[in-house]
Structure formats: C-alpha cells, structure tokens
Amino acid sequence: MPLAPKCISESCQLIASKKNWPKATRKEDALLFNLGPVKFRLSPNPTEVIALPMGMATLRYGEKSIVVHRQSVETVNELAIKGLFDRASFTITDIPKIVFTHAANETEPVNRSDRFLWRYAMFLKQTHFEGTDQLMWVERAGLRVFYGLRKGSNDNVVMFITQKQSLSEYLQVVAFGYSLSEFEKQILPHIFSYSE
Numbered sequence: 001m002p003l004a005p006k007c008i009s010e011s012c013q014l015i016a017s018k019k020n021w022p023k024a025t026r027k028e029d030a031l032l033f034n035l036g037p038v039k040f041r042l043s044p045n046p047t048e049v050i051a052l053p054m055g056m057a058t059l060r061y062g063e064k065s066i067v068v069h070r071q072s073v074e075t076v077n078e079l080a081i082k083g084l085f086d087r088a089s090f091t092i093t094d095i096p097k098i099v100f101t102h103a104a105n106e107t108e109p110v111n112r113s114d115r116f117l118w119r120y121a122m123f124l125k126q127t128h129f130e131g132t133d134q135l136m137w138v139e140r141a142g143l144r145v146f147y148g149l150r151k152g153s154n155d156n157v158v159m160f161i162t163q164k165q166s167l168s169e170y171l172q173v174v175a176f177g178y179s180l181s182e183f184e185k186q187i188l189p190h191i192f193s194y195s196e
Contacts, residue, residue: 003112003115003116003119004116004119004120004122004123005119006104006108006119006122007104007119007122007123007125007126008104009104009126009130011125011126011129011130011131011132011151012103012104012105012122012125012126013103013104013105014103014125014129014132014133014134014135015100015101015102015103015135016100016101016135016136016137016146016148017134017135017136017137018136018137018138018139019136019137019138020138021138021139021140021188021189022138022184022185022188022189023189024041024189024190025185025189029044030042030043030044030190031043031044031045031046031059033057033059035055035057035068035070035171036055036070036163036166036169036170036171037163037165037166037169037171037193038143038161038163038171038191038192038193039191039192039193040187040190040191040192041190041192042059042066042187042190043061043186046059046060046061047060047061047062048060054070055068055069055070055072056068056069056070063177064175064176064177064178065175065176065177066173066174066175066176066187067173067174067176068171068172068173069171069172069173070169070170070171071092071095071169071170071171071172072092072168072169087111087112087113088111088113088114088116088117089109089111089114090109090113090114090117090118091167091168092167092168092169092170093162093163093166093167093168093169093170094117094121095117095120095121095124095160095170096121096144096146096160096161096162096170097144097146097162098117098118098121098122099121099122099124099125099146099160100125100135100137100146100148100160101137102118102121104122104125127151128148128150128151128158129148129149129150129151129158130151131151132148132149132150132151134148134149135147135148136148138188141192141193142163142164142165142193143161143162143163143164143191143192143193144161144162144163144164145159145160145161145188145191146159146160146161146162147159147160147183147188149180150174154179155176155177155178155179156174156175156176156177156178157174157175157178157180157183157187158172158173158174159172159173159174159175159183159188160172160173161173161191163193165193175187
C-alpha cells in the first residue's frame with residue numbers, strides 16, 4: 001500500500017480551537033433535511049434540491065449552496081484499499097479528528113494502515129485548508145462539527161460532522177457563498193443528531 005508523501009504545508013500544522021455551539025434561532029418552519037446520522041434545519045424554500053446516489057445532496061439558495069457528501073467505510077475502501085479499516089486501529093470518524101486536532105509534525109502511527117489514514121487526513125487538511133489561519137470545532141449531544149474556511153476563499157466553509165454513535169460514517173459539507181460569520185449564524189446552530 002503506497003503512502004502519500006508527508007505534508008509539509010503550514011496548514012498541516014494548524015490545530016483547531018474548540019468553540020461553544022451557537023444557539024439556534026430558526027423557527028419550526030425550517031426545511032428538515034436528514035443525511036446519515038445528522039439532521040439539518042435549514043432555511044425553507046431552497047431554489048433547487050438535488051439528491052444524488054451514494055449519499056450526496058445539494059441545496060441551492062440563489063447564489064449560495066450547501067453540498068453534503070456522506071463518507072463511509074465503503075466509499076473510502078473503494079477509493080483506497082479494501083479492508084483498510086480491518087487492519088487499522090482508527091475508524092473512519094477519526095479522519096476528521098486527525099485533520100483538525102493533530103499536526104503533521106507529530107509522530108506518525110507505526111501501524112501501516114493507521115499511517116496511511118493519518119497521511120490521508122493530512123492530505124485532506126492541505127487540500128481544503130491551505131492558506132487558512134483558523135480551524136474550529138464544536139461539540140454537542142454526541143455530534144462534533146469541525147470546520148474552517150476553504151482554501152483561497154472568504155466565502156466557502158468546509159465542515160466535517162461526526163456522530164458518537166456512528167463509527168462507520170461522517171459527513172463532509174461545503175457551504176459555498178457563506179462567510180464564516182454567516183455559516184456560524186445560519187447553518188451551524190441548526191445541525192442536530194437524531195436524538196435531539
């Protein structure tokens with residue numbers, strides 16, 4: 001199994017800051033959208049909703065859009081190596097945690113499968129967050145949302161959502177056209193687990 005090269009980008013040294021989960025302000029007239037272990041209460045009346053196979057969806061609000069992609073053991077196995085998680089101590093939900101709470105200059109795991117996933121996580125960090133100087137994460141009711149501005153942008157936020165009870169999948173979401181402030185007010189407070 002070939003390993004990705006070590007990340008030498010400055011972005012791979014960033015560690016996310018934990019923040020408080022913002023309070024929701026939206027009323028019950030919101031659009032309820034479920035995918036994987038998570039539900040969203042979003043602004044009603046999107047201009048377009050596109051549901052695609054393999055856990056992908058896009059919701060458009062004029063010039064803005066929210067793209068959600070479910071990442072699972074199966075999808076990573078298809079892209080990487082079958083049985084990778086059988087030989088690793090990491091679960092798929094550890095990938096976002098590595099991206100946001102670890103730095104590339106830390107000692108890499110000894111187990112080759114874990115090292116593969118570690119470098120994959122650092123590749124995601126470099127790909128999405130090169131040039132970003134701030135990463136954040138919040139936690140509530142078993143949900144963790146890791147997020148930051150997308151590489152080279154002031155109005156695209158990338159987030160990864162994990163759910164404590166689901167170790168076999170996470171959501172990767174890109175909010176196009178949303179500033180960090182808009183994201184933290186209009187989207188982040190309105191993400192819930194099924195138990196809420």
